[in-house]
Amino acid sequence: MAETTYLEAIREALFEEMERDPNVFCLGEDIGAYGGAFKVTDGLAARFGDARVIDTPISEAAIVGAAAGAAHMGMRPVCEMQFIDFISCGYDMLTNYVATARYRAMLGCPMVVRGPSGGYVRGGPFHSQNPEAAFLHTPGLKIVYPATASDAKGLLKSAIRDDDCVLYFEHKYLYRRIKEELPTGDHLVPIGKARVAREGKDVSIITYAATVWKSLEAAERLEKEDGLSVEVIDLRSLLPMDDEAIVATVKKTNRALIVHEDTRTGGVAGEITSRINELAFEWLDAPVLRITAADVPLPYSPPLEDYVLPQTADIIAGVRRLAQY
């Protein structure tokens, strides 16, 4: 069976869900005839027509707000942010309106907001962001961030079927760089469940999205060069977060390195550290360490971007420090 890229997996999920449920529709900028800035929605308009694949004005607040209104009426909209960096233009709608709707008004918002995220592509400050932490703090939203093609498909299908708003971050560095044979049939990945990407017993790396791959590369090298057995946990979902999987790996290795591409202060790693502190402090043999981006807007020029973002060598250094502690 042919291998499917991460990007194609997302497209497959959209096709299958639109085919399955007439309430599912897509809206976003340049997603129709053009097929989206990254061609994720290529072919959707031809198949389903422009009434269900809506090219919108450049209006992220209206895209999110209109999706919410349609979702109240039982539709299942999938919004595309052309780059996830622009989700901040819909921040008010997402956090004040969408996230509170069920709680304050018993209004469901079964909708997805998805878009190309992340760096390592020389995109500069406005085409490289990882804004998950800004929304992690908002009760009422769910957040997923797949690292594999299989999870990209399965999580998007689950997100579309979820009765609440799911922010679906897709890593543009992974779009065409990774591929695998996808499970056949109606492939669903549950929201809120992490995955053990690599089994190990000495040190745990807890991560998600593109840094899963850097962590796996680091684990492989550490095994060869240091004889270390490194476990890699791919969180897949950030909200809700899989505390059980985090605690299980900490209890197994007693050493945890948290790796993410987003900036450090107020980031997801701080939240994970806190949970480990609350749920598994006695099991730790070393302090929890973080490998993250530096606290700067993401710069454009390759030497600058490579310096700011976490690299495989940084992860290796972090694991070594924990192993020696």
Next chain:
Amino acid sequence: MATAVRRKAAAESAELDRAKKLELYYYMRLTRSLEERLVNLYRQTKVVGGLFRSLGQEADAVGSAYALDRTKGDILSPLIRNLGSMLVQGASPLEIIRQYMAKGDSPTRGRELNIHYGDLVRGFVGQISQLGDMVPVMAGVTLSFKMRGQDRVGLVYVGDGATSTGAFHEGINFAAVQQCPLVVIVENNGYAYSTPLSKQTAARDLKDKAIGYGIPGEQADGNDVLATYAITKRAVDRARKGGGPTLIELITYRRKGHAEHDNQSYVPSGEIDRWEKENDPIDRYIAVLNADGVTSAELGAIDDRIRTEIDAATDEAEKSPMPEPTDALVGVYAEPSIVPPLWFREGIRSAVTAHERPASWGTHDG
């Protein structure tokens, strides 16, 4: 207001029969009397949060909402001065009083304040405080009508102040491009909190904003309930026929402050009195009804009925329980439907025994 517009409005409202005209009076009077009761409850410190009046704006709320077709499932999204619109759609005085008293059996179960609640079955969507946000939401509600080929129309209210927001612009532009069956009513009541229209916009008329969106922009006397009804009915009919959105500016006046605590020190002296004496929407409508042969006794009977309804609702609401504290953890998500209590609240039903009700949010000396 141009005389021609008034004459046209009067002609179109001729389709309203006598019973319907009296119903308009009922909803306007109910709005005012219910708010007066809420003022009493507020002064007795039984209202927990702020109290927002629509005194002097009852005609624009009631007349416009009355133009929707409740049998077809039309939906509106009200603003804080649209208690009257909600009553027309079927909101009850009991719900409103429970909301203001933060009761556990209020429509939002104590989660939200005042008239911030909705019911899709009866056809109103609860607003939020971020002004303008309901325009994109109602664009989406009406987009679903269009996508499903339904014969339904949506109506969204904004104030003069909200026309300055990005959400208003994005939402109305989106609805116009998609030709959604949406009517956007701008209630121009002269003030956004303390800010007069002249500091809100350099536009001469808010209806002119429609030109930029390529949709019809109309204007009517918001204190004339029949004119308000007629101009909205035209826009609703146009939307239902596939003619897309209309922006309607209704000229009215906010006779009370932003909320009950606001002393309106920024209003030029005499302005409020002038609107009260010369342009009260209920007084004006009574004169119209009297000229149509409706007697004072008939109107008095309606007033009595309203008083009885509000008394009964007040008694009922006073008996309502406050929410169970732990209900605060329920219903953030469909699944999981409950958030676990924090470790320091495990097994604790209530964090405090006496719930303070501050005299204000700190906006003024309590």
